[in-house]
Amino acid sequence: MREKTIHLLHYITGIGILVTGAIHLATVFLLSPYEASMSFDGHPFSVISVYRNILLAASLQALLIFVAFHGFNGVRTILSELYQGKTYLRIVNIAVTVAALAVVIYGTRTIVIAHLL
Amino acid sequence: MQEVRFRVFRYDPDKDGRRSYQTYTVPTFKGMTVLQGLLHIKEKIDPTLSIRFSCRMATCGSCGMMINGLPRLACYTLIEELKTRTITVEPLRNFPIIKDLVTDFEEFFTKHRWVKPYLIRLDTYEQEKSNVSYRQSDEELEHYIQFAYCIKCGLCYAACPVTATDKEFLGPQALAQAYRYYADSRDEGGVDRLRPLAEGSRLLRCHFAGSCSKVCPKGVDPALAIQLLRREVLLRT
Amino acid sequence: MSRLSIALKTWLIPVRYGLERWSYTLQRVSGVAIILFFVMHIAETGNVVGGPTVWTIPPYEYARQVWNETKEFLANPIFDIGLVLLAFMIFFHTFNGIRLTLVHFGVLLEKPKRPEYPYHPGSMSKAQRALFWLSIVLATAAIIYSLDVFFKVLQI
Numbered sequence: 001m002r003e004k005t006i007h008l009l010h011y012i013t014g015i016g017i018l019v020t021g022a023i024h025l026a027t028v029f030l031l032s033p034y035e036a037s038m039s040f041d042g043h044p045f046s047v048i049s050v051y052r053n054i055l056l057a058a059s060l061q062a063l064l065i066f067v068a069f070h071g072f073n074g075v076r077t078i079l080s081e082l083y084q085g086k087t088y089l090r091i092v093n094i095a096v097t098v099a100a101l102a103v104v105i106y107g108t109r110t111i112v113i114a115h116l117l
Numbered sequence: 118m119q120e121v122r123f124r125v126f127r128y129d130p131d132k133d134g135r136r137s138y139q140t141y142t143v144p145t146f147k148g149m150t151v152l153q154g155l156l157h158i159k160e161k162i163d164p165t166l167s168i169r170f171s172c173r174m175a176t177c178g179s180c181g182m183m184i185n186g187l188p189r190l191a192c193y194t195l196i197e198e199l200k201t202r203t204i205t206v207e208p209l210r211n212f213p214i215i216k217d218l219v220t221d222f223e224e225f226f227t228k229h230r231w232v233k234p235y236l237i238r239l240d241t242y243e244q245e246k247s248n249v250s251y252r253q254s255d256e257e258l259e260h261y262i263q264f265a266y267c268i269k270c271g272l273c274y275a276a277c278p279v280t281a282t283d284k285e286f287l288g289p290q291a292l293a294q295a296y297r298y299y300a301d302s303r304d305e306g307g308v309d310r311l312r313p314l315a316e317g318s319r320l321l322r323c324h325f326a327g328s329c330s331k332v333c334p335k336g337v338d339p340a341l342a343i344q345l346l347r348r349e350v351l352l353r354t
Numbered sequence: 355m356s357r358l359s360i361a362l363k364t365w366l367i368p369v370r371y372g373l374e375r376w377s378y379t380l381q382r383v384s385g386v387a388i389i390l391f392f393v394m395h396i397a398e399t400g401n402v403v404g405g406p407t408v409w410t411i412p413p414y415e416y417a418r419q420v421w422n423e424t425k426e427f428l429a430n431p432i433f434d435i436g437l438v439l440l441a442f443m444i445f446f447h448t449f450n451g452i453r454l455t456l457v458h459f460g461v462l463l464e465k466p467k468r469p470e471y472p473y474h475p476g477s478m479s480k481a482q483r484a485l486f487w488l489s490i491v492l493a494t495a496a497i498i499y500s501l502d503v504f505f506k507v508l509q510i
């Protein structure tokens with residue numbers, strides 16, 4: 001990808017996190033007491049209830065992808081500012097992509113299975 | 118007469134190549150600049166000290182150095198205004214050191230040249246042969262004149278936390294000049310000037326730390342130029 | 355190695371260069387803190403369905419039990435302190451991020467002008483600096499709120 005495209009995606013995912021992250025924080029802290037949101041079931045916003053709600057689960061999935069992109073792109077930026085060797089930069093790119101994908105895959109598994117549970 | 122102590126960075130690759138600090142005591146007078154202090158050392162105390170200067174009036178941009186930790190022009194910094202009894206002078210950060218306070222501007226000027234710091238015209242015949250001048254309104258001039266005040270002193274380059282480690286980043290000075298020519302109504306470079314800047318670390322590594330504008334002795338405000346340039350790059354390429 | 359020490363020094367010590375440099379350092383530090391938390395958070399919430407080895411739908415009671423054990427493990431004041439600090443980081447990074455996005459498009463900055471001594475760079479505009487302080491205020495409010503949630507000290 002061109003650096004400019006990545007740069008624009010950094011802003012776009014940032015705005016996406018603002019929306020989906022606000023929903024996430026609201027379900028955990030504002031819409032129900034913290035203890036209730038942390039319990040496995042039994043409350044409207046307890047752990048499993050949130051995952052079973054298709055809209056909230058979709059919002060979590062979006063948040064996962066946005067943060068993974070935004071965060072790991074930040075890591076890539078920092079690492080690319082450290083040193084500029086060609087091989088080094090290629091290794092950084094691959095490592096960061098693999099790490100982001102791993103986190104997204106693991107997180108998606110949690111969301112999908114918890115939704116079906 | 119008041120005295121100040123100069124703590125001066127010393128380095129001579131031809132002697133022992135060791136980096137050290139040497140302290141000199143210098144008598145001061147009202148209105149004395151750091152450059153005058155250094156010249157006093159060179160003339161009266163230690164002729165081996167190397168410094169670079171020329172105009173003594175903040176115009177040539179040769180005398181940039183770290184004075185008490187900030188990049189400043191030695192000829193433009195009054196000893197009085199520093200308000201310290203000991204003045205530490207070091208060569209500019211982010212530049213290779215040649216000797217003592219003299220730094221190597223090769224990379225800096227290469228980056229400056231890289232942004233094509235001259236008017237690009239589609240009709241080059243007119244540019245070289247014509248005896249009519251390009252017309253420009255006052256308002257058109259305002260778009261870039263601030264950035265044309267740059268004296269290439271390298272202070273912004275020394276202050277920037279990105280240039281410190283990213284050699285691909287063009288640096289505040291070159292990027293400000295890229296915008297200066299892009300924004301000039303007589304220039305016809307247009308998107309062709311922007312396209313190379315959309316790639317890699319050249320422009321987009323600026324994180325708006327603002328340190329360049331903080332230290333610029335001519336009020337050029339490179340940070341502003343870079344953001345205006347980035348808007349064009351993001352929206353037009 | 356000297357490259358690394360230069361990097362850490364210039365990135366992490368913002369003194370002398372003014373407010374925008376502080377914003378730069380804080381944004382970077384908070385970003386790194388958040389991504390570290392994010393990875394741990396994804397690992398930790400993986401226990402909702404029974405942990406890293408579970409890739410098909412597990413028995414409901416098993417998942418519930420694993421989650422309750424995880425919750426007990428997480429009920430540790432050290433983690434709570436981490437979350438309180440993280441509340442600051444997240445709120446600062448978010449609102450300063452909005453500020454930076456606007457600034458990167460030239461919004462909030464003054465127009466170029468003829469430089470006249472003493473110089474006032476248009477990039478150090480009031481609007482842009484006000485947003486920086488706003489993000490500090492909101493981040494501090496987030497600290498206070500999370501102290502209340504995690505330690506019940508304030509009883510708001």
Ligand code: SF4
Pocket residue numbers: 266267268269270271272273274289290293329332333334335336337338339
């Ligand atoms: S922009 Fe200012 S600090 Fe940078 S080289 Fe030009 S005059 Fe010097």
Ligand code: FES
Pocket residue numbers: 170171172173174175176177178179180181190191192193
């Ligand atoms: S000697 Fe020319 S700028 Fe200082």
